[in-house]
Amino acid sequence: MKILVPTKRVPSTDERVRIRPDGSGIEDASLAYMINPFDAIALEEALQIREQRGSNVEVTAIGIGNADFESELRTALAMGADRALRVDFDGCHDPWSVAQTLAAVVRREKPDLVLMGKQAVDDDANQAGQMLAGLLDWPQATFASKIEFVEPARLSVARETDRGLETILIRLPAVITTDLRLNEPRYASLPALMKAKKRPIETISCQDLGVSPEPKVRLVRLEQVTIDRTCERVADAAELVHKLRYEAKVI
Amino acid sequence: MTILAVAEHDGTQVRSGAYSALTVARDLAKNSGDNVELLVLGSGLDSVAADASRFAPVIVADHPLLANPTADRYARIIANVAKARDAVSIIANSTTFAKDILPRAAALLNAAMAGDVTGYSVGNGELLLRRPMYAGAAMAVVTLSGQPQVITVRASAFPSAGPLDQPGERTVWNVDASTLPNHSEYVGLESRPTLRPELTEARVVVSGGRPFRTSEEFENYVGRLADALNGAAGCTRALVDAGIAPNEWQVGQTGKVVAPQLYVALGISGAVQHLAGMKNSRVVVAVNSDPEAPMFSIATYGLVGDVRQIVPELIRELGK
Ligand SMILES: Cc1cc2nc3c(=O)[nH]c(=O)nc-3n(C[C@H](O)[C@H](O)[C@H](O)COP(=O)(O)OP(=O)(O)OC[C@H]3O[C@@H](n4cnc5c(N)ncnc54)[C@H](O)[C@@H]3O)c2cc1C
Numbered sequence: 328m329k330i331l332v333p334t335k336r337v338p339s340t341d342e343r344v345r346i347r348p349d350g351s352g353i354e355d356a357s358l359a360y361m362i363n364p365f366d367a368i369a370l371e372e373a374l375q376i377r378e379q380r381g382s383n384v385e386v387t388a389i390g391i392g393n394a395d396f397e398s399e400l401r402t403a404l405a406m407g408a409d410r411a412l413r414v415d416f417d418g419c420h421d422p423w424s425v426a427q428t429l430a431a432v433v434r435r436e437k438p439d440l441v442l443m444g445k446q447a448v449d450d451d452a453n454q455a456g457q458m459l460a461g462l463l464d465w466p467q468a469t470f471a472s473k474i475e476f477v478e479p480a481r482l483s484v485a486r487e488t489d490r491g492l493e494t495i496l497i498r499l500p501a502v503i504t505t506d507l508r509l510n511e512p513r514y515a516s517l518p519a520l521m522k523a524k525k526r527p528i529e530t531i532s533c534q535d536l537g538v539s540p541e542p543k544v545r546l547v548r549l550e551q552v553t554i555d556r557t558c559e560r561v562a563d564a565a566e567l568v569h570k571l572r573y574e575a576k577v578i
Numbered sequence: 579m580t581i582l583a584v585a586e587h588d589g590t591q592v593r594s595g596a597y598s599a600l601t602v603a604r605d606l607a608k609n610s611g612d613n614v615e616l617l618v619l620g621s622g623l624d625s626v627a628a629d630a631s632r633f634a635p636v637i638v639a640d641h642p643l644l645a646n647p648t649a650d651r652y653a654r655i656i657a658n659v660a661k662a663r664d665a666v667s668i669i670a671n672s673t674t675f676a677k678d679i680l681p682r683a684a685a686l687l688n689a690a691m692a693g694d695v696t697g698y699s700v701g702n703g704e705l706l707l708r709r710p711m712y713a714g715a716a717m718a719v720v721t722l723s724g725q726p727q728v729i730t731v732r733a734s735a736f737p738s739a740g741p742l743d744q745p746g747e748r749t750v751w752n753v754d755a756s757t758l759p760n761h762s763e764y765v766g767l768e769s770r771p772t773l774r775p776e777l778t779e780a781r782v783v784v785s786g787g788r789p790f791r792t793s794e795e796f797e798n799y800v801g802r803l804a805d806a807l808n809g810a811a812g813c814t815r816a817l818v819d820a821g822i823a824p825n826e827w828q829v830g831q832t833g834k835v836v837a838p839q840l841y842v843a844l845g846i847s848g849a850v851q852h853l854a855g856m857k858n859s860r861v862v863v864a865v866n867s868d869p870e871a872p873m874f875s876i877a878t879y880g881l882v883g884d885v886r887q888i889v890p891e892l893i894r895e896l897g898k
Binding site for chain 2: 340344422446451453458459462464467490495501506544546547548551561563565
């Protein structure tokens with residue numbers, strides 16, 4: 328069984344994102360980066376599936392980007408991925424171009440399962456997995472918080488929806504996108520990270536994949552969001568209720 | 579040409595968020611001269627279709643195979659309808675229903691998509707869409723190339739559309755069962771029953787954070803204060819992870835986005851991922867024992883103290 332896990336490089340969630348004065352993007356000079364947290368959860372799940380189902384499961388981490396993306400792919404190798412593959416791409420991504428590229432990777436690699444984050448915490452788009460499933464005409468299970476094999480090629484997936492926890496059954500091959508509660512990703516140990524530095528990362532060009540992913544979403548500009556509220560400190564519950572009633576008039 | 583608004587429903591009525599999407603659809607149509615049609619999908623839709631037709635002409639895709647909102651089938655129908663109607667845009671309220679289905683429909687249509695749109699303008703004949711990124715720390719202005727444009731909008735950012743003077747026409751969409759995919763089997767939905775208003779629709783939301791250590795405690799403080807204010811109860815990720823509150827109550831970047839008149843944050847530190855879901859509330863109250871908690875920096879009113887002491891006092895004051 329082959330599992331592909333796309334891993335996106337995103338600014339660390341501990342970073343304060345600042346917008347460049349000209350609005351063309353974020354100040355990225357000194358940012359720390361990480362594997363998109365949802366992708367790390369997807370990778371953890373793939374590794375757990377391998378641990379449960381044995382050595383015939385192969386987990387491949389996929390990066391789509393320039394050479395910088397190799398650092399996240401090395402983290403993926405250190406966490407336990409069997410292989411890492413980078414699609415060399417220096418343009419700007421949108422979910423559409425990512426889905427196109429991943430579909431080409433899927434045609435080449437022929438995985439049984441693509442496990443990926445439900446969204447990347449930079450653009451917060453929440454589209455690439457669904458688009459990929461649509462392009463491949465595969466089953467999809469989004470926002471997964473529990474994945475169980477009910478048969479060798481049939482999975483029960485619990486999905487976190489606005490209405491509650493929905494359960495569906497899907498057949499492989501399929502695309503599953505992960506939500507936060509699926510698992511707690513393991514850390515890559517320092518020795519594993521050192522070892523991963525020496526492991527090969529396969530690189531393939533878009534041309535070799537036969538795709539020329541043209542983004543369809545164009546970023547016109549980014550604006551910093553500031554909240555202008557000045558907090559008025561109140562002394563006690565009585566004063567708060569008074570303010571809410573007679574000053575803010577919201578109750 | 580058509581602007582298609584996809585309406586989520588509860589089996590009887592269209593969900594109110596769909597009317598915000600309809601507002602956007604009508605406004606875009608006003609400028610472009612396109613028609614607006616509502617699309618409803620499901621099984622046994624008589625009452626839903628009647629409800630929807632009060633607001634716009636309705637396309638009704640009613641078939642037993644559409645009884646549950648499975649993405650493969652719904653996306654296929656939406657794409658087929660969009661093609662048949664030559665849709666210029668497909669618009670829906672940004673819920674997990676739309677987030678699951680619309681990107682898949684977009685892929686089938688070779689179309690671009692923008693999600694969680696909170697505003698828009700037209701410049702040089704192009705539709706400029708505003709949507710948050712980086713957990714709401716940034717607002718992006720984007721354009722989508724090609725047609726149709728697939729858009730989900732945040733209901734809280736747009737008013738609800740009102741009914742028409744005359745009900746709209748109802749058109750039956752012929753569902754060809756033989757062409758529908760059969761990729762997933764629906765098993766069921768599990769949710770924690772609550773009599774409180776829906777989070778995204780409530781005028782008042784009371785949310786609790788990590789200090790509440792059990793479901794009972796959450797109910798006794800957050801739940802009771804919510805009831806005293808006729809509001810909905812929400813929470814941070816910390817409580818969902820701990821199994822204290824169900825995931826559908828989570829507010830934030832990866833939970834629900836709310837913008838009520840009043841948001842009361844009880845023992846919530848104010849992580850950016852939580853703020854992403856509530857910072858556009860009109861009035862924000864923070865109650866926290868740590869005077870330095872970041873939540874205070876975005877609050878309208880702040881009260882430093884122990885939630886276990888302050889919440890009962892608030893309930894008492896509200897009863898006066
Ligand atoms: C990718 C990603 C996505 C995320 N998405 C979300 C999301 O959608 N929603 C979300 O909420 N979080 C989300 N998070 C988690 C977020 O980063 C925070 O960890 C979380 O919001 C913290 O919850 P909290 O405020 O309840 O807990 P804490 O940060 O632990 O804060 C508890 C607060 O309670 C106060 N307190 C303690 N005891 C008392 C008392 N007795 N009385 C009064 N105050 C007290 C403390 O001073 C503190 O400020 C996400 C994180 C990541 C990495």
